Amino acid sequence: MTEAANIAQGDTVLDAPIIKELIKLWRAQDTHGSWENRSDIYLLEPYILDSAKRRQLPIVGDPDPDTIRRLELFFDAVALSIERETAVMIQPMLKMNHEGFGRMVLIGGRLIVLNKQLRDVHRFGFESLAKLVGEGDKYVKDGVSMIRKFPSVANY
């Protein structure tokens, strides 16, 4: 069994809507077609950061551009999923401070539909793809519920 297959933990996780959204976003980045023959799992693998991998990273550090890109695309996928469910256009805004601290907000109209304080961005990742799906789905649910609660602000 390859490591990639291990990560997938069965096909069901790969079928999750948030994963499909994320894969679409990553494929759209691939303007030169260099990932055409790569599997979806190959593209998602850098999101997986199990305890062994995590221990190898410094406690405090400045996130590199690749990590920030991964984080942005993850929240882009959340934003698109909220859009699909509510028809409200969502714009993400990221503010990075020093040493991996930051804030991500997803904005719909004049509403902050999701507000996330970030810590240890240089160690952004998930124990497993299932955990990624769980967290992504939770954010989508929170965002959708904020929009349903304050529709006049989201459509301002």
Next chain:
Amino acid sequence: MTEAANIAQGDTVLDAPIIKELIKLWRAQDTHGSWENRSDIYLLEPYILDSAKRRQLPIVGDPDPDTIRRLELFFDAVALSIERETAVMIQPMLKMNHEGFGRMVLIGGRLIVLNKQLRDVHRFGFESLAKLVGEGDKYVKDGVSMIRKFPSVANY
């Protein structure tokens, strides 16, 4: 009449609350006391960009850190003025794209109290101090009115 005095256009402008807030913020930056003997006008002078000065700047350009700092402190002053009037804590968030485009939002709770698309940030400035006060006051008014309109979101 010195250029500085010209800029001031009378003491009334310097007495505007937004100017007082801005001066306080600039003085707070001065941790080494190097501006102690400098007048308020000296600190505000870089905000003034009349047509002659503006013509000397390139049409398109990446804003330098000093210009971004000036812009941030201007919106910090707006944020503090809104806070003073509404008792809602306001956090500014700036996203800069390339070539001087960007977006500034002032956030209170889950509400975007002010949303400002930015263009030509490398040429950020005002024709006169009176114009700065006029624009700042308008932003404060807009922000306060958003909070009064959606208090439950601002206090979420």
